[in-house]
Each structure stands twice: as C-alpha cells, then as structure tokens.
Amino acid sequence: MPARRAIDHAAARQTLGDLHDAYQWAIYAHTLADRTNHPAERLDAAAMLAPLAVLTGHADQAVTAYRDLVDLATAELGHSHERTLYARAGMAEAHHRVGRCEKAIRDLADVYTTATQRHGPEAPVSLKTLTQLACLYRDCGWRDVAHRCLTVATTIATRYLPRGDPHRARITDIVATPASENHRAVCTQATPSWPALTGLPTVRTI
Numbered sequence: 001m002p003a004r005r006a007i008d009h010a011a012a013r014q015t016l017g018d019l020h021d022a023y024q025w026a027i028y029a030h031t032l033a034d035r036t037n038h039p040a041e042r043l044d045a046a047a048m049l050a051p052l053a054v055l056t057g058h059a060d061q062a063v064t065a066y067r068d069l070v071d072l073a074t075a076e077l078g079h080s081h082e083r084t085l086y087a088r089a090g091m092a093e094a095h096h097r098v099g100r101c102e103k104a105i106r107d108l109a110d111v112y113t114t115a116t117q118r119h120g121p122e123a124p125v126s127l128k129t130l131t132q133l134a135c136l137y138r139d140c141g142w143r144d145v146a147h148r149c150l151t152v153a154t155t156i157a158t159r160y161l162p163r164g165d166p167h168r169a170r171i172t173d174i175v176a177t178p179a180s181e182n183h184r185a186v187c188t189q190a191t192p193s194w195p196a197l198t199g200l201p202t203v204r205t206i
C-alpha cells in the first residue's frame with residue numbers, strides 16, 4: 001500500500017473518532033513513508049502520527065514522533081517555518097507530559113521568540129505558542145507567570161484580531177480553564193505552588 005493511502009486511512013479513522021485505529025494506521029503510514037523516502041509523505045505521516053500518539057496516551061512515543069517531525073520539518077521547510085514551529089511546540093508539550101518541565105518550558109519559550117521575530121506577535125503561531133506556554137506554566141503551578149502570558153496574549157488578540165476570531169475565543173477558554181491535575185503526578189518543577197484541588201472553596205484565577 002502506498003504511504004499516502006495509509007495516511008488518508010489514518011485521517012479518516014481520526015475523523016470518525018476511532019483514535020486507536022487511527023494511531024495504528026499512522027504507525028503503518030510512517031513505516032511505509034520511511035521506506036519510500038518521499039519527503040512530503042514522510043512529513044505528512046509524521047504530522048499524522050505525533051498528535052495521535054498524544055491523543056491515545058502514548059506519551060513516550062509522542063516525544064519520539066515529535067522529534068522525528070521536527071527533524072523532517074526543519075530539513076524540508078526550515079527552522080522558522082510555521083509548520084516547524086508548530087511541530088517544535090508539540091514536542092515541547094510532549095516533553096512536558098512526561099515530566100521534563102524545565103526543558104519543555106525553555107524550548108517552548110524559544111519557539112515563541114522565533115515565532116514573534118519571524119512572523120510577528122499577532123500571527124496565529126505566535127499567539128498559539130504563547131497560550132501553550134501559559135498552559136505549561138499553569139500546570140506546573142506557576143500561576144503568576146501563566147497569568148502574565150495570558151494577559152499579553154489577550155492584549156495582542158484584542159488589538160489585532162477581529163471580534164469572533166477563533167484565536168480570541170481560544171484564549172478566553174484557556175483563561176477560564178484550571179490547571180491540569182494529571183500533571184501533578186509527573187511534574188518536576190522545584191517549587192510549584194499548586195492550585196487548590198477540585199471541590200475546595202478556593203477561587204482559581206487561572
């Protein structure tokens with residue numbers, strides 16, 4: 001089977017909500033694409049596999065898949081292409097998910113800097129990266145820093161994006177979302193200030 005057909009199968013399964021089947025198809029597509037050595041197919045197969053590894057709970061495989069995706073995107077499109085920056089942001093999140101918090105935050109901050117310098121602070125990739133950074137800080141217990149990131153993102157979005165733009169709604173959603181309690185089990189930050197557990201009568205601001 002050609003790699004492209006396997007990629008399409010994976011995408012169709014994902015659309016239907018069958019993530020585990022989609023993940024298996026994506027692994028197959030990735031193997032086929034590696035054999036063909038066709039750059040566009042290898043990139044698309046890796047771009048299909050990495051997020052599916054996350055969605056199906058394969059946290060370690062997600063790190064490997066994102067590393068592969070970043071390498072391919074960098075080689076094909078360059079260090080600061082939007083697709084490469086999204087891939088690097090995904091890899092940072094994958095590291096964060098397995099408790100490599102300091103590296104994840106450092107890498108994502110670097111992606112944000114590159115995104116703003118290359119594409120401008122109002123570009124979707126810059127705003128998305130900034131809000132992702134806020135989420136990593138928030139989940140590690142750094143509520144003040146997370147809040148500052150979200151304030152900057154809100155200011156930029158209000159100034160540059162039209163009312164009704166999905167990125168504005170996304171920022172509003174993140175502001176209203178509490179820290180992930182799942183992250184506590186893997187977090188390696190030295191001095192986290194955890195938000196209150198669900199059910200306790202403490203107001204969470206982030």
Ligand SMILES: [Zn+2]
Pocket residue numbers: 099101139140183186187188189
């Ligand atoms: Zn953490």
